[in-house]
Amino acid sequence: MIYNFKYLAPGTRGELHAMLADRGPAAALLSGGTDLLVNIRNGVVRPECVINVKKVKGFEGITWSAEEGLIIRAGCTINDLLRDARVRADYPLLAACAHDLASYQIRNRATVVGNVANASPCSDMAAALLCLKARAVISSSRGEREVAFPAFFKGVKKTVILPDEILERIIVPASSAGAPGDYRKLKRISGHDLAIVGVALLKQDGEIRLGISSAAPTPVYVGGLKTSDPADLVVAAALEAVHPISDVRCTREYREHMIQVYVRRLLEEVQG
């Protein structure tokens, strides 16, 4: 590491909130560290202090609630999620997106909350969480608030989280359990790359929902489509919602083309 930062490892939620209230604007939250530590090394960010959230008591793993559904806490790694048989059975789309994220070692370390709180346009988990109508629970010493996922993202690497707050858990509603869905991610290297474009599709209660990554400044949600809608209409709605750019990975036209291809394939898979 290039410069000296202060490392803090709060053991309780109260300590964490106090640290954030005290040092929030100068602090970076360390969860899996798979983005933060690389960004620090590359000089992209330069926080005065790094607050490790993984040692906070009660922030581990997932819990199930009959009323609320699946609760994913800030310390829950991608592989913690994937190792849970009930997650794989009840939320196949969530498992598909998790499975497609980076490499095995990174999935052992990277967290679901970190993948979302980073607000990268190419977040794999966001694509699933948007379709599942998941909610972010954000907390601070001032209390808690809930934000739905499309509203959570404000721009590239920007969210509604304030400097003294943390995305403490994600609630995936019980009503989405059992809904079929899948994820298609275009990459340069199979098994180990950021998405050139990613499309998640979920079918629930006669509705088709899409979550699209790497196709706009934020992950894109497309709702309000019916299972009876023809594929052309679903494709048109997807292309209307995205704003892809040409960049180092591919052109805008290629992204648009592949969104169309993936939406059609996913519709066939999930509807058929």
Added chain:
Amino acid sequence: MKIKLTINGAAYEKDVAENSTLLRFLREDLGLTGTKEGCGAGECGACTVILDGRTVNACMVLAAEADGATVKTIEGEARNGKLSDIQEAFDRHHAVQCGFCSSGMVLSVRELIERNPRPSVGEIKEGLEGNFCRCTGYTQIIEAVLDVTGQIDRKGEMTHA
């Protein structure tokens, strides 16, 4: 800051810089240079170690985060001068060329076969997706894993369909 951890069965209590990675701590503070630094950004897997039973890229973990943890590095594979079963299988199948990826590769295999004692070729490829070999030795590495899990004989013939 002071950290306490167990590495390859031995207890350590050491002062570490708060901005030091686990990789740097292992290599430079403890002299455990079997763990390699490749990309330094979680892409190549050369720095793979087993932290509390799970493989991680040591370049993306702070040494401070390993406080209280149990770590296994490549130095913990051979015992009393004798190579481990995985190392011997790598040797038999010529799964090592330059050797730079081997430390991480062997530890990823160790973690894989502990959770999946008879992985299929597909599962081996997935288990090793975060470990790059640039001498193009993947076929031999997969054979070594099939051998150590009793799925092929030592000449590389499949013992089952």
